[in-house]
Amino acid sequence: FKFLNGLQAVGHSSGFRCALSPFSSLSMVLPTRLNSFFTNVGINFVWDLQRSENHIISVVPWLLGPPTIYVSSVELMRQVLRHTDNFDKQELELGSQLLGENIVSTQKEKWKVHRKIVHPAFSQKLSALVWKEGIRNYYEMLSSKGWDTQSTVTPSVINDLTSKFTFSVISSCVFGLPITWSESKATSEKEMSLQECVMIMASNISLRMLTPRWAYLLPIERLRRVEAGFTNIFAFMKSQVAYRLDSIRKNEMVEDDDLGTNTVFNNIVKASVDGGKFTLNEGEVIGNTFVMLFAGHETSSRTLTAALALLGLYQDKQEQALFEIERVLPGRREPIIQDFESFKYILNIIQETMRLYPPIPLVVREAIQDTLLTITDPTTGQKVRDVVIKKGTLACINILRIHHDPRYFPDPEEFEPSRWNDDTAAHDAFLGFSHGTRACIGRKFALAEMICFLVMLLRDWRVDVEFESDESPEQWRNRVLTSKAHAAHGLGPVALRLTRRK
Numbered sequence: 001f002k003f004l005n006g007l008q009a010v011g012h013s014s015g016f017r018c019a020l021s022p023f024s025s026l027s028m029v030l031p032t033r034l035n036s037f038f039t040n041v042g043i044n045f046v047w048d049l050q051r052s053e054n055h056i057i058s059v060v061p062w063l064l065g066p067p068t069i070y071v072s073s074v075e076l077m078r079q080v081l082r083h084t085d086n087f088d089k090q091e092l093e094l095g096s097q098l099l100g101e102n103i104v105s106t107q108k109e110k111w112k113v114h115r116k117i118v119h120p121a122f123s124q125k126l127s128a129l130v131w132k133e134g135i136r137n138y139y140e141m142l143s144s145k146g147w148d149t150q151s152t153v154t155p156s157v158i159n160d161l162t163s164k165f166t167f168s169v170i171s172s173c174v175f176g177l178p179i180t181w182s183e184s185k186a187t188s189e190k191e192m193s194l195q196e197c198v199m200i201m202a203s204n205i206s207l208r209m210l211t212p213r214w215a216y217l218l219p220i221e222r223l224r225r226v227e228a229g230f231t232n233i234f235a236f237m238k239s240q241v242a243y244r245l246d247s248i249r250k251n252e253m254v255e256d257d258d259l260g261t262n263t264v265f266n267n268i269v270k271a272s273v274d275g276g277k278f279t280l281n282e283g284e285v286i287g288n289t290f291v292m293l294f295a296g297h298e299t300s301s302r303t304l305t306a307a308l309a310l311l312g313l314y315q316d317k318q319e320q321a322l323f324e325i326e327r328v329l330p331g332r333r334e335p336i337i338q339d340f341e342s343f344k345y346i347l348n349i350i351q352e353t354m355r356l357y358p359p360i361p362l363v364v365r366e367a368i369q370d371t372l373l374t375i376t377d378p379t380t381g382q383k384v385r386d387v388v389i390k391k392g393t394l395a396c397i398n399i400l401r402i403h404h405d406p407r408y409f410p411d412p413e414e415f416e417p418s419r420w421n422d423d424t425a426a427h428d429a430f431l432g433f434s435h436g437t438r439a440c441i442g443r444k445f446a447l448a449e450m451i452c453f454l455v456m457l458l459r460d461w462r463v464d465v466e467f468e469s470d471e472s473p474e475q476w477r478n479r480v481l482t483s484k485a486h487a488a489h490g491l492g493p494v495a496l497r498l499t500r501r502k
């Protein structure tokens with residue numbers, strides 16, 4: 001019965017019939033196989049779809065999970081992402097329970113209130129703070145590693161550096177808690193610093209989701225630290241909301257760009273007071289602050305890692321980036337936020353990296369009512385047929401597939417930042433930050449921190465990849481960077497050599 005309903009829900013579109021939905025937790029641990037009625041297609045299925053010419057493919061599970069369609073053309077993407085009366089993000093109850101109700105976990109009218117309050121926090125002043133903190137963190141990174149006195153360094157894995165960098169920027173600019181780069185780990189839960197608690201939260205959210213409450217009573221060191229980390233940071237945030245609300249009411253908060261005033265957290269507290277009929281309660285303010293940690297950390301860090309790997313591999317592109325940096329920063333002066341728009345080639349590099357390796361390769365929407373989708377011929381644009389998608393069906397936009405489609409991006413596997421030179425090239429087919437009302441709210445934040453990091457690093461260092469013996473550049477790229485969409489989003493450990501520029 002479930003199966004027959006599922007076939008009807010996807011308008012009998014062709015595709016895969018299997019036991020489990022690729023989104024079920026069970027399907028992530030069980031072996032996967034395409035085209036098997038009795039197993040599941042697995043999460044890598046998104047990558048396998050790249051070989052298909054069919055722009056709408058369905059997955060109908062007969063045992064577990066909702067029927068789903070995968071769309072991989074700009075025409076269909078527009079119909080899904082731009083029609084908010086027909087499609088919305090799924091509600092994530094667990095996300096609301098763990099962090100507090102927030103902009104990512106809600107839908108419809110509730111989401112509108114969250115977005116209205118959170119949006120003003122992502123202002124030009126925040127970008128200026130991000131830039132300032134980006135530079136401070138870059139220098140902290142150099143001195144904590146002792147690189148300020150070295151001419152060549154070989155960081156074991158660049159992934160760890162970019163992860164620490166983007167985490168630190170978020171910690172400063174979202175929470176107002178600057179991180180120190182020197183390693184220190186509290187020996188007892190009571191001594192834990194707030195920064196450590198934020199770090200524990202960022203790296204243990206899945207554990208927290210999957211572990212039942214009673215398990216925290218067991219004498220397991222890791223669980224005790226996670227419990228202490230979550231409890232401490234929530235207690236701190238609650239006291240801070242109360243303190244900030246009090247100072248806002250007493251008019252004690254000064255409008256400048258010092259840390260602590262223009263942070264996302266502060267601005268959300270402020271907007272939730274100023275918002276008139278739109279207000280957020282304490283739990284929602286905290287939820288919206290915490291969620292930035294998950295939306296903005298790994299995404300930016302993966303992009304930076306991939307960009308550096310590609311620049312290490314394609315030295316001519318690195319030279320072009322350096323040429324731009326030297327032109328914008330005569331005498332190697334420090335970059336300022338006002339230079340942001342001048343780093344056009346660096347922006348192209350970021351955009352091209354996100355095209356090849358989108359940190360979010362798939363976005364998911366739920367049909368909130370029965371909806372008609374029109375399928376068109378990819379070459380002529382003529383209507384081919386209509387498909388009715390039933391309420392409750394999931395619609396996934398296969399960003400990875402669209403980004404690698406030669407119709408939109410000629411020679412799609414080439415790393416070619418100059419394809420973005422022409423502003424009109426910033427077309428609909430680029431979905432790195434998604435499209436429509438639920439597109440990324442942190443786009444400017446992410447671009448500011450990524451441009452700042454790349455400019456500082458490339459200004460001071462030449463980046464080279466570390467080949468294994470007899471390895472060709474192509475082999476290196478295939479080994480280290482693949483576009484596969486599984487958990488690691490296609491990035492292996494990236495080892496790079498940095499040589500100080502004269």
Ligand code: HEM
Binds near residue numbers: 174299354359432438
């Ligand atoms: C390279 C870095 C980033 C990438 C690739 C990225 C990508 C995305 C994408 C694709 C979405 C839409 C998801 C969907 O439609 O289901 C999204 C939403 C979102 N992003 Fe980002 N993001 C990045 C950085 C950031 C940063 C730095 C922040 C905050 C500090 C942030 C906060 C958010 C939030 C809150 C949403 C949900 C918006 C809503 O539902 O209204 N992102 N992001």
